[in-house]
Amino acid sequence: MSDRILDLPISPEVARSLRLGDMVYLRGEAVVTVGYPTHLRLAACIDKGEPPPVPFSGKTFLHLGIMSEEHQGAVKALYVNPTTSTRFNAFMPKIISHLGLTVVAGKGGLDETNVAIMRERGCVYLSMVGGGAPLLTDGITEVIDVGWTDLIAQFRLTRIRLDMFGPLTVAIDAHGNSRYAELAENARAKLPDIMEMLAQRRARS
Amino acid sequence: MAVTYELMKETARQLYERSLKGIPENSKIALAGALETETSEAAQKTLRFMLASAKRAEEKSTFVCSDAGFPVYFVKIGTKVQFGGDLKRAIVDAFDDLVETIQPPILKFVTNPLTGERSYRGKDMPHVTWDLISDADYIDITCSPKALGSGRWAALEVFSYPTLEEIERYILEVSIRAGSQHCPPVVIGVGIGGSFDHAAKLAKLQTLRPFGTPNPEPILAAMEERLTEAINATGFGPMGTGGDTTALGVHIDYASGHGFTPVAVCFNCWINRRTRARIYNSGEVEIVE
Numbered sequence: 342m343s344d345r346i347l348d349l350p351i352s353p354e355v356a357r358s359l360r361l362g363d364m365v366y367l368r369g370e371a372v373v374t375v376g377y378p379t380h381l382r383l384a385a386c387i388d389k390g391e392p393p394p395v396p397f398s399g400k401t402f403l404h405l406g407i408m409s410e411e412h413q414g415a416v417k418a419l420y421v422n423p424t425t426s427t428r429f430n431a432f433m434p435k436i437i438s439h440l441g442l443t444v445v446a447g448k449g450g451l452d453e454t455n456v457a458i459m460r461e462r463g464c465v466y467l468s469m470v471g472g473g474a475p476l477l478t479d480g481i482t483e484v485i486d487v488g489w490t491d492l493i494a495q496f497r498l499t500r501i502r503l504d505m506f507g508p509l510t511v512a513i514d515a516h517g518n519s520r521y522a523e524l525a526e527n528a529r530a531k532l533p534d535i536m537e538m539l540a541q542r543r544a545r546s
Numbered sequence: 547m548a549v550t551y552e553l554m555k556e557t558a559r560q561l562y563e564r565s566l567k568g569i570p571e572n573s574k575i576a577l578a579g580a581l582e583t584e585t586s587e588a589a590q591k592t593l594r595f596m597l598a599s600a601k602r603a604e605e606k607s608t609f610v611c612s613d614a615g616f617p618v619y620f621v622k623i624g625t626k627v628q629f630g631g632d633l634k635r636a637i638v639d640a641f642d643d644l645v646e647t648i649q650p651p652i653l654k655f656v657t658n659p660l661t662g663e664r665s666y667r668g669k670d671m672p673h674v675t676w677d678l679i680s681d682a683d684y685i686d687i688t689c690s691p692k693a694l695g696s697g698r699w700a701a702l703e704v705f706s707y708p709t710l711e712e713i714e715r716y717i718l719e720v721s722i723r724a725g726s727q728h729c730p731p732v733v734i735g736v737g738i739g740g741s742f743d744h745a746a747k748l749a750k751l752q753t754l755r756p757f758g759t760p761n762p763e764p765i766l767a768a769m770e771e772r773l774t775e776a777i778n779a780t781g782f783g784p785m786g787t788g789g790d791t792t793a794l795g796v797h798i799d800y801a802s803g804h805g806f807t808p809v810a811v812c813f814n815c816w817i818n819r820r821t822r823a824r825i826y827n828s829g830e831v832e833i834v835e
Contacts, residue, residue, distance in 0.1 A: 362588055362788075378662070406612045408653055419650040422612030425695055425727055448695070448785065449727040468787050470595050471695055471729040472611045472817045475602035493664050495612070495653050508595070510588065510787050520787050521726050528722045528780035535776045539714050542775075546768040 344508065349444065350400035353463020356443045356515040361523075365467065366507035367444070370399030370485065375406040375424040376496025379489065380432040383498070387439045394488025395500040397440045404429065404447030405469070405477075406495040409484045416484040418501065421477055423469035425449040434458045446509055450521035456513055466513035468520075480506030547827045549685055551631025557823050557831055558640035561689035562617060563648055565819040566609045569600045570835055573794070573818045576757040580731060580784075580791040589789025593731075596784065596816055607649075610817050614652040615691035617641045617672030620754070624682025628827050633685070634674075641672050655693070675747070684824040686834075688754055691819050696732060699724035700812035702746055708807050710765075713738060714773060717796070720811040721777050726786020729815035731794045733757070734777065737810040740801030745808035752797035753814040756835075766798045773798075784816070794818075 347355070349369025359365070372395055374380075386393055404426045408419045426433075426447030433455045437445065445451070445459075446467035459466065469477065483502035490497055512520040574597065581593045603610040619637055645652065645666045656668040679686065701720045705712060717736055724732075735755075737748030761767040773796040783789020794816070814820075822834040 364588070364591070406653065408612060408650060410650075420609055420612050422609075424613070425698070427727060448729065450786075468785055470592060470599070470785050471815065473595060473599045474609050474612050475606060476595065476599050478608075493654050496664075508591070510592075510785075512787050524780075524782050524786065524788055525722070525725050528725070528782065531779060531781070532718065532722070535718065535779050536711070536715060538779070539772055539776055540711065542768070542772040543710060546765075546772075 346505070347444070349503070350398065351443050353443055353515065356463045356465045359465050359511045359514055361511055361514050361518050361520050363511040364508045365511065366505045367401065367480070367503045367509065368505065369401070370500060370502055371401040371403050372397050372399070372498055372500050373403040373405040373407055373421070374496060374498050375404060376492060377428060379492060379496050379498060380429045380436070382489065384432045384435050387435055393440070393498060395486055395498050397442065400440070400442050401444040402436065402440070402442050407499050407501070408494060409499070416487070418478060418481040418484055420474045421481060422474040423448045423471055426451050426466070430455060437462055437464055450512055450519060453519070453522060456517055456519045456522065459513055459515055460517040463515045465511055465515050467509035468512040469509055477506065480504060547829060548628035548630030549633065549825050549827060551633065551636045553825055553829060553831065554631070554633045554636035554685070555640045555643065557825055558619065558637045558687060558689065559644050561687060561821040561823055562641070562644050562691060565689050565691055565821040566614055567607055568604045569610060569817050570756065570820050572756040572758065573816070574600065576794040577731070577816065580794060584789055584791050586783060586789040588787065589783045589791060592784035592787070592789070593791065609650070611693065612653065613693040613695065614655055615693035615819070616656050618690050618692050619672055619674045620677070620688040620690070620751070621674055622677045622679045622686040624679045624684050626681060626683040626827070627685055637672055637674055684826040686822070686824050688820065688822040690754055696728040696813040696815040699728050700749070700810070702742065702808055702810040704742065705807045705809060706805060708809070710769065713809050714769065714776070716809050717773060717811050718776060721793070722780060724813060726782050728813045729817070730782055730786055731784055731791045731816050732813045733818055734793050734796045735812045735814070736796065736798040737808070738798065738800040739803040739807050741803060742808050744801050745810040748799040748801060749810035749812045752799050753812060754820055755797045757795045761798065763800065766800065770796050770798055
């Protein structure tokens with residue numbers, strides 16, 4: 342297992358060099374949101390051939406909530422924390438493909454359609470620790486700009502700069518492997534044995 | 547002497563703030579214990595990160611998680627308590643006061659399920675469960691704000707004369723469905739029997755039971771022990787990226803009912819937000835958790 346620093350944007354080739362379970366830190370630009378309406382808008386934007394309100398120059402999209410405040414003309418991140426990515430399953434194939442993303446991060450993973458798209462495009466999914474707000478926030482160095490400011494704070498598209506943001510775990514690689522799918526399949530496969538263990542324990546109690 | 551509106555409001559407000567800026571002492575012990583038994587190196591790292599995050603939040607007086615959830619309180623009123631004001635209003639006003647004054651500010655999470663609109667206010671907010679305690683001269687308040695990550699995976703099914711095996715299989719299936727999604731290691735609350743609403747309430751209340759407290763019902767104590775082992779054998783692990791620690795505990799309660807048996811299962815994420823205090827007629831406020 343290696344702890345690597347990824348300088349954003351990473352190329353599809355670098356994404357393909359990552360393996361499930363690798364721990365990484367991010368450095369560079371990313372766009373973040375936790376908004377369902379934001380994903381709807383972003384998908385509509387792509388359909389209409391319009392550019393998103395902030396550039397995805399870091400090719401990195403984080404399902405990350407951010408609370409920031411303006412102080413003496415500069416916007417500072419007060420705290421951040423990931424949200425569950427599976428809520429956005431339906432939108433992510435289009436977003437990954439059209440924006441050429443090579444890094445997506447959040448918690449809980451993405452579905453098999455996304456796993457296939459990520460393999461095709463050379464993109465990885467990184468797991469962030471939910472409840473890691475005080476430590477993850479240390480990795481935000483700048484709030485660069487904010488799009489769709491009519492939305493509530495955490496739903497806006499916010500472009501941030503990261504330095505040693507993490508640690509994050511590679512949970513879906515760019516080769517069609519998903520730690521989430523693997524664990525769910527294993528758990529289902531183990532269910533008969535687990536039920537047998539429970540039956541034996543019930544018989545003894 | 548009486549419990550005043552101001553005291554109730556200030557206590558309810560402080561309970562909420564404290565629940566966001568730390569984790570229960572008992573959860574720290576449970577996480578540290580899991581670190582000793584966890585065999586996956588990556589999972590150990592995640593558990594250490596969680597403990598470090600909770601510690602940093604306390605030191606910096608900031609949030610462990612950015613999702614402040616929506617306000618949920620469980621209030622038990624001693625039958626000897628003297629009311630010195632509108633204590634029901636005090637809890638509503640406590641949340642308004644929190645929104646206006648807490649640092650750093652909280653984001654909007656109170657969501658209208660019909661329109662998707664988000665605010666700091668909404669119908670039936672805060673959620674408060676009221677109960678009585680015989681002969682007590684205090685009000686016992688627990689605050690446990692609920693957020694999306696673990697709230698989404700609760701489930702309830704109504705069985706007819708289920709065996710223990712059927713009940714246990716259902717609890718496992720609900721846990722496998724939640725999989726990696728609910729910020730494990732979680733506490734799992736289970737309510738068996740009674741009625742639809744009562745089973746759900748029992749399950750919720752069981753998520754609030756501190757780890758390591760014994761279940762007084764021997765059948766359930768044994769069930770809790772074997773189910774904790776069974777759920778950890780599924781292998782989802784901390785943050786659902788693999789490991790031996792998916793649940794820090796399974797807590798179960800039951801109620802008598804009829805021939806139909808609801809089984810409710812719900813989860814609290816590893817942060818396990820829970821603070822508790824007692825306000826006495828004398829004006830003393832005792833911090834229980």
